[in-house]
Amino acid sequence: MSLFSKIVKWVIVSGTCMLPAAYGQTPIRVAIPFTFHVHDQEFPSGEYLVKASAGQTVVLLQGADHSRAQFVLTNAVQSPGLVEQPKFMFDRYGTEYFLSQVWLPGSYTGRQVPPTRRQMELARKSAAPETTTLVAAIAKKKP
Numbered sequence: 001m002s003l004f005s006k007i008v009k010w011v012i013v014s015g016t017c018m019l020p021a022a023y024g025q026t027p028i029r030v031a032i033p034f035t036f037h038v039h040d041q042e043f044p045s046g047e048y049l050v051k052a053s054a055g056q057t058v059v060l061l062q063g064a065d066h067s068r069a070q071f072v073l074t075n076a077v078q079s080p081g082l083v084e085q086p087k088f089m090f091d092r093y094g095t096e097y098f099l100s101q102v103w104l105p106g107s108y109t110g111r112q113v114p115p116t117r118r119q120m121e122l123a124r125k126s127a128a129p130e131t132t133t134l135v136a137a138i139a140k141k142k143p
Helices: 003-023 117-125
Strands: 028-032 036-038 041-043 046-051 058-063 069-073 075-083 087-093 096-103 107-112 130-135
Touching: 028 130, 075 096, 087 117, 096 117
Parallel strands: 036 096
Antiparallel strands: 028 046, 036 041, 046 058, 058 069, 075 107, 087 096, 087 130, 096 107
16 A cells, blocks of 8 residues: 555545534524635624534534535634633624634633635724624534
């Protein structure tokens, strides 16, 4: 087996180990009243389901109507206190919003979305971003 084949096999096995953990989480439901960016994708305002785990680097962002979905690679970020409600934080530059952090309830750990090129460009041209925080809810399971 070639080195390339071994690497591809490792990536596939690693990915299949991580994805079920991301899918197995209770979805968090959040209503986002503005258009926003995640990585290089633009998302319209609306209701979204988010599946995340404090121990995983991947967050699944999905439209509540299942019209669009995206896996978001994140980094860990620590909170000085226990997070009681799920929260989503956005950095705003002018009229553009960028998802920056996802905080999970019952944890000291959140997930931080690395800034995009566009976001860094806007940061260089303007003052510090305004932060908008949205409190979310645990999605109810359908009967």
